[in-house]
Amino acid sequence: MRLAIVGLGTVGAGVIKLLQENEALIARRSGRPIQVVAISARDRGRDRGVDLSSYEWVDDMGSLAARDDIDVIVELIGGADGPALTLARQSLAHGKPFVTANKAMIAHHGLGLAREAERVDVALKYEAAVAGGVPVIKGLREGAAANRIERVYGILNGTCNFILSTMEKEGRDFDAVLKDAQAKGYAEADPGFDIDGIDAAHKLSILASLCFGTEIDFGSVDITGIRHVVAADIREAETLGYRIRLIGMAECDEEGHNLGLFQRVHPTLVPVDHPLAHVGGALNAVVADGNFVGRLFFQGAGAGAGPTASAVVADIIDVARDEYGPAFAMPAEWLQRQTKADPGQRVERNYIRLRVKDQPGVLAEITAAMRDGGVSIESLIQRSAGESDGVLLAIVTHATAHARIADSLQRIIGSDSLLDQPMVMHILD
Amino acid sequence: MRLAIVGLGTVGAGVIKLLQENEALIARRSGRPIQVVAISARDRGRDRGVDLSSYEWVDDMGSLAARDDIDVIVELIGGADGPALTLARQSLAHGKPFVTANKAMIAHHGLGLAREAERVDVALKYEAAVAGGVPVIKGLREGAAANRIERVYGILNGTCNFILSTMEKEGRDFDAVLKDAQAKGYAEADPGFDIDGIDAAHKLSILASLCFGTEIDFGSVDITGIRHVVAADIREAETLGYRIRLIGMAECDEEGHNLGLFQRVHPTLVPVDHPLAHVGGALNAVVADGNFVGRLFFQGAGAGAGPTASAVVADIIDVARDEYGPAFAMPAEWLQRQTKADPGQRVERNYIRLRVKDQPGVLAEITAAMRDGGVSIESLIQRSAGESDGVLLAIVTHATAHARIADSLQRIIGSDSLLDQPMVMHILD
Numbered sequence: 001m002r003l004a005i006v007g008l009g010t011v012g013a014g015v016i017k018l019l020q021e022n023e024a025l026i027a028r029r030s031g032r033p034i035q036v037v038a039i040s041a042r043d044r045g046r047d048r049g050v051d052l053s054s055y056e057w058v059d060d061m062g063s064l065a066a067r068d069d070i071d072v073i074v075e076l077i078g079g080a081d082g083p084a085l086t087l088a089r090q091s092l093a094h095g096k097p098f099v100t101a102n103k104a105m106i107a108h109h110g111l112g113l114a115r116e117a118e119r120v121d122v123a124l125k126y127e128a129a130v131a132g133g134v135p136v137i138k139g140l141r142e143g144a145a146a147n148r149i150e151r152v153y154g155i156l157n158g159t160c161n162f163i164l165s166t167m168e169k170e171g172r173d174f175d176a177v178l179k180d181a182q183a184k185g186y187a188e189a190d191p192g193f194d195i196d197g198i199d200a201a202h203k204l205s206i207l208a209s210l211c212f213g214t215e216i217d218f219g220s221v222d223i224t225g226i227r228h229v230v231a232a233d234i235r236e237a238e239t240l241g242y243r244i245r246l247i248g249m250a251e252c253d254e255e256g257h258n259l260g261l262f263q264r265v266h267p268t269l270v271p272v273d274h275p276l277a278h279v280g281g282a283l284n285a286v287v288a289d290g291n292f293v294g295r296l297f298f299q300g301a302g303a304g305a306g307p308t309a310s311a312v313v314a315d316i317i318d319v320a321r322d323e324y325g326p327a328f329a330m331p332a333e334w335l336q337r338q339t340k341a342d343p344g345q346r347v348e349r350n351y352i353r354l355r356v357k358d359q360p361g362v363l364a365e366i367t368a369a370m371r372d373g374g375v376s377i378e379s380l381i382q383r384s385a386g387e388s389d390g391v392l393l394a395i396v397t398h399a400t401a402h403a404r405i406a407d408s409l410q411r412i413i414g415s416d417s418l419l420d421q422p423m424v425m426h427i428l429d
Numbered sequence: 430m431r432l433a434i435v436g437l438g439t440v441g442a443g444v445i446k447l448l449q450e451n452e453a454l455i456a457r458r459s460g461r462p463i464q465v466v467a468i469s470a471r472d473r474g475r476d477r478g479v480d481l482s483s484y485e486w487v488d489d490m491g492s493l494a495a496r497d498d499i500d501v502i503v504e505l506i507g508g509a510d511g512p513a514l515t516l517a518r519q520s521l522a523h524g525k526p527f528v529t530a531n532k533a534m535i536a537h538h539g540l541g542l543a544r545e546a547e548r549v550d551v552a553l554k555y556e557a558a559v560a561g562g563v564p565v566i567k568g569l570r571e572g573a574a575a576n577r578i579e580r581v582y583g584i585l586n587g588t589c590n591f592i593l594s595t596m597e598k599e600g601r602d603f604d605a606v607l608k609d610a611q612a613k614g615y616a617e618a619d620p621g622f623d624i625d626g627i628d629a630a631h632k633l634s635i636l637a638s639l640c641f642g643t644e645i646d647f648g649s650v651d652i653t654g655i656r657h658v659v660a661a662d663i664r665e666a667e668t669l670g671y672r673i674r675l676i677g678m679a680e681c682d683e684e685g686h687n688l689g690l691f692q693r694v695h696p697t698l699v700p701v702d703h704p705l706a707h708v709g710g711a712l713n714a715v716v717a718d719g720n721f722v723g724r725l726f727f728q729g730a731g732a733g734a735g736p737t738a739s740a741v742v743a744d745i746i747d748v749a750r751d752e753y754g755p756a757f758a759m760p761a762e763w764l765q766r767q768t769k770a771d772p773g774q775r776v777e778r779n780y781i782r783l784r785v786k787d788q789p790g791v792l793a794e795i796t797a798a799m800r801d802g803g804v805s806i807e808s809l810i811q812r813s814a815g816e817s818d819g820v821l822l823a824i825v826t827h828a829t830a831h832a833r834i835a836d837s838l839q840r841i842i843g844s845d846s847l848l849d850q851p852m853v854m855h856i857l858d
Contacts, residue, residue, distance in 0.1 A: 018721050022577055027576045028759045117631060133722035137571020142752070143556070143564020145458045146742030147450055211459060275728065279708050292447050293562035293739035299704065299726040310722035313575030323571070323752040330457045382451070 005280025007076035008041035030320035065090035080104035094143035101128035107202035125315035133307025146176030147290030153249035158282035194223035204248035212252035236394035242269035260341035344403030436469035436505035443734030459749035494519035509533035530557035541843035554744035562736025576719030578640035582678035587711035614780035625654035633677035641681035665823035671698035773832030802837025
């Protein structure tokens with residue numbers, strides 16, 4: 001089977017290296033040899049640390065889809081739109097199987113691409129788009145296929161998990177740890193995509209579609225990143241028996257209660273006895289609750305050249321074996337459009353952290369606001385805020401609709417007693 | 430697609446229940462309706478808690494394979510040989526896809542059945558045979574297919590894990606916890622298959638074949654069960670920073686060093702920061718180390734009607750989707766026969782527990798034997814053995830070839846100082 005590989009950054013070079021190093025083994029598992037015919041990228045001159053001399057370099061990637069000597073197009077450019085999307089459409093229009101690691105493109109255009117792939121009856125594969133090397137697309141699309149999935153959630157961004165688990169280990173604050181992570185290459189120079197939760201939201205919207213049989217709806221994901229998590233939150237969470245992780249979570253009511261599709265990426269307190277609490281460093285992990293299988297847990301490297309290449313080549317092997325089907329587990333036309341669930345109605349326990357003035361009456365003011373908003377307090381820790389001024393309040397609420405939390409906080413926003421914005425994090429049950 | 434389901438015990442009834450309850454969803458994900466045409470089991474009269482009235486009851490299961498109105502045979506009888514094997518051979522001989530949950534049969538006859546399935550070009554599927562509901566066969570066969578797998582290991586028997594983690598939690602001894610587990614249905618009345626490690630060894634031999642491209646070799650698995658793990662071992666392990674799990678581990682040297690195939694099921698000390706240390710209760714978990722993907726970790730329910738049915742029906746859906754290929758990831762004729770690695774040559778750290786007389790000179794005798802056998806001691810804890818007589822010695826060795834441990838122990842076997850058999854457990858690195 002003859003490939004064109006487009007995009008030769010970290011992942012592209014990793015795929016080439018993997019295809020070279022494991023060539024014999026991949027041919028055995030594919031049932032036939034896999035051969036790279038053509039490669040294409042922006043900058044021909046760059047040294048990528050792999051030997052590219054035996055492949056034809058193609059400047060015009062637009063010419064690849066039409067070539068008879070290419071069986072599969074592998075897209076590793078990235079970006080939701082632009083050249084990646086153009087290539088995807090060309091590839092499918094010419095009836096060529098298309099393999100990609102591009103989460104942004106699948107999150108934004110996956111539905112349309114799936115329709116087109118099914119129309120021409122070729123594979124559209126994207127295992128590497130979610131959780132890097134962890135075969136979670138396959139695990140959910142096929143391994144858990146017999147189940148109604150009630151909830152899918154997990155740690156979907158390695159950069160955030162690296163930062164949070166380093167903050168946890170070293171007791172340092174977000175900014176310092178981010179700087180370190182950037183120096184070590186665990187975070188991009190422009191880290192917003194990761195730390196603001198966009199990347200995790202892309203992946204979550206893909207998982208949700210796959211698990212619930214709904215049309216991908218990236219636009220309805222509620223997203224909060226980890227910029228405002230402070231070292232004190234991690235300490236208080238630990239005292240309470242939790243660790244903080246950026247959790248992407250999706251739920252969908254298939255039972256006809258019309259609650260809609262709930263999708264949220266948010267820093268979350270995870271009980272220490274939950275497997276996600278033990279996912280450290282840059283790892284990714286996904287949990288799916290099925291109505292027969294119970295809780296499935298998948299963990300592994302969520303990024304990096306080797307793991308991502310592993311997922312890309314797994315897709316290529318599936319295509320070689322002719323083991324593929326509809327991209328989202330069922331024909332795209334059967335996927336249902338779901339309304340967005342009202343996140344205000346979700347009932348759960350929450351952690352609220354407030355930094356307040358150290359003066360009489362403040363605690364009464366805060367607790368009165370909670371009472372008036374209808375929020376019942378399960379526990380409250382008050383501590384000196386340390387070097388900075390004021391007092392830190394860490395509140396755990398009983399299970400409450402989120403709208404009530406918002407109502408309570410609305411009552412104190414603008415108060416002189418507050419020294420900065422309250423931070424609300426959900427507690428995983 | 431029309432099924433015959435043979436065997437209506439816990440799993441068979443679970444499969445029927447799942448096919449009924451998730452019928453619409455399964456049809457969507459399969460691309461076509463899945464219909465049970467015929468059922469067969471030994472005892473027609475038994476109440477199985479599911480409505481069987483709409484299926485044709487067949488007494489002679491031998492007649493099923495030849496029927497034109499049946500597309501797939503699902504075998505849930507169990508047992509390595511006998512009726513299950515006969516049915517498998519009939520099914521394949523008639524060119525009918527065959528789905529099974531039968532680990533013993535696959536471990537003993539998987540290679541021959543795979544050859545036959547490939548000869549007639551139909552599916553042979555056995556996801557439920559390993560780790561119950563966890564889609565680990567798929568995860569390794571397909572998800573990790575791009576990797577040379579260097580090692581595969583995990584917790585493959587839920588009964589043993591339930592017993593060990595209960596001993597850990599409650600501080601009680603093996604016999605008492607086993608009795609409880611039997612009363613609660615977590616262990617069979619005749620528990621040998623589980624607690625002596627046979628069941629885990631069946632699964633391990635299947636994983637090894639799949640990961641290494643070797644012929645299944647159940648006969649070469651070194652098996653030690655958990656009967657001789659005592660509460661004191663679990664306490665000492667905890668002191669040292671470990672938890673005890675029954676670990677099945679396989680390694681194969683594909684680099685041409687001719688070390689052969691290493692397969693072992695043995696109680697093992699797992700570091701508390703390893704994900705396997707957090708696998709509690711009746712869960713199963715599998716770890717695979719790939720040369721590109723790194724460490725993959727899969728966890729979920731390893732047994733029970735719902736999870737096992739989930740895996741069986743996932744296989745059925747794969748067959749309906751026409752997404753299947755060689756049973757062991759490559760054509761059976763390409764699987765290599767491997768010699769058994771000499772377990773005595775494996776170098777690792779070990780835990781040795783001895784119960785000895787509380788009298789002068791015993792410690793000198795033991796440590797001299799270790800020295801003479803060439804075993805270097807990393808740490809040693811000596812404690813009163815509690816209610817029973819004697820003193821408990823918990824020794825951790827430096828990394829040492831196992832033959833040296835055996836040699837050292839040989840030097841003290843028969844000594845008056847020993848109050849019972851030494852217990853050796855490996856330490857997972």
